[in-house]
Amino acid sequence: MKKTAILLVSLLIITLLAGCSSNGTNIDNQTTRNNIESGSEGTVVESSTKGVSDTNYMNEFWWGFNFESNTLKDGVYRGAYIFPNEVTVQFTINGNVISNLEYLKLGLEDKDYLSDEVFKEIKAKYEAVIKHLEGKDIRTSLSDLYSADLLPKTVDDSVEIGKIISAIHDAFNRGVYYTNNENKK
Secondary structure (H helix, E strand, C coil): CHHHHHHHHHHHHHHHHHHHCCCCCCCCHHHHHHCCCCCCCCEEEECCCCCCEEEEEECCEECCEECCCCEECCEEEEEEEECCEEEEEEEEEECCEEEEEEEEEEEECCEECCCCHHHHHHHHHHHHHHHHHCCCEHHHHHHHHHCHHHCCCCCCCCCCHHHHHHHHHHHHHHCEEECCCCCCC
16 A cells, blocks of 8 residues: 555656656747738648647737737637537627627537527527627626626526536637638638
């Protein structure tokens, strides 16, 4: 037992030390930006960040977000929370303002809240949440969903707010689905 404990502690220490060591990469955003010509849409950017290869890169936008000016790239976004419920959203961002927010899929396992009349009350509650965000700056209004006092009074505990927030965050993580100048994918 004592040998097993010592072995586990040793493995933990080795893992922590290996995880904390430098792998020799250094991210220099200015260098990365300089390697891309201005206006070169669709250019694949290879980054020293593990796993980053963004084909939706345009100027300093990464996954639809510009960290320097705290703005979102204009376009249509799509994201989802799946299992066991599915909440799939699509919306447009224009000047950081969210519009055309809609559910593409909403339901629990084989229950479809969008098309089944049995669920019209729960659907109306979910619709009230997205109407609350419509026409607002998403950078500040998304946090409203964390406070029950700021939500419409028709929204109760049957609406899983965290899953809506997760679907919206997933859309931002995925980046712009298409811009208004492109065809739908």
